[in-house]
Amino acid sequence: MRPARVGRVGVIGHPVAKTAVVAKAVTPGPAPVAKTAVVAAAVTPGRRRRI
Amino acid sequence: MTDTMADRSLDELGPVDYVVVEFPAGATRFTGEMADELLALVDSGTVRVIDVLILRKNADGSVEATELADIDELGPLQAVEAQLAELLAADDVEHLAAAMDPGSTAGVLIWENLWAAPFASAARRSGGQLIADGRIPIQAIIASIEADEASTTEGD
Numbered sequence: 620m621r622p623a624r625v626g627r628v629g630v631i632g633h634p635v636a637k638t639a640v641v642a643k644a645v646t647p648g649p650a651p652v653a654k655t656a657v658v659a660a661a662v663t664p665g666r667r668r669r670i
Numbered sequence: 671m672t673d674t675m676a677d678r679s680l681d682e683l684g685p686v687d688y689v690v691v692e693f694p695a696g697a698t699r700f701t702g703e704m705a706d707e708l709l710a711l712v713d714s715g716t717v718r719v720i721d722v723l724i725l726r727k728n729a730d731g732s733v734e735a736t737e738l739a740d741i742d743e744l745g746p747l748q749a750v751e752a753q754l755a756e757l758l759a760a761d762d763v764e765h766l767a768a769a770m771d772p773g774s775t776a777g778v779l780i781w782e783n784l785w786a787a788p789f790a791s792a793a794r795r796s797g798g799q800l801i802a803d804g805r806i807p808i809q810a811i812i813a814s815i816e817a818d819e820a821s822t823t824e825g826d
Contacts, residue, residue: 620735620760627759634768635690639807660815
């Protein structure tokens with residue numbers, strides 16, 4: 620690490636916690652193919668919420 | 671910090687994000703694919719890389735930080751290294767490494783979202799103020815849709 624980094628004010632501010640590990644976009648499960656389709660449908664243009 | 675960052679108006683700065691990508695001990699498979707994808711984002715003007723560090727967390731919890739410049743044969747990443755602003759400070763290293771498991775290696779990437787800068791500037795010029803932002807985990811989207819579908823099924 621370069622000496623210039625020492626003594627400077629940081630930008631992160633606090634220790635970060637590990638997030639849920641995302642090794643794959645769709646986690647393995649009973650029906651990973653179905654989940655892929657579900658997520659694709661969720662972000663498909665034109666989908667509207669039902670409120 | 672480089673002049674590239676200082677010379678630009680703060681109003682023109684896009685949102686700055688970071689990721690810490692951990693490679694558990696014995697699980698690294700570097701093929702250059704990550705560098706290629708990063709360079710594609712840089713070359714397309716989607717992002718500007720501000721800082722990169724490689725962290726190694728030892729078994730005793732101590733952390734070693736390596737500069738990109740200290741890596742032999744950077745290849746195409748040499749162009750990225752030349753433009754780094756070295757935003758991270760030494761205490762940031764400790765804060766970021768808090769998420770790492772002992773024995774692991776991690777890449778820390780800080781970048782500016784150039785694609786968002788014009789929209790953010792326009793929002794500010796229009797009187798808008800950013801009051802919240804974040805990321806939605808893909809797992810949350812799955813859970814939401816599945817719950818939605820379950821409620822629909824129940825209503826049939």
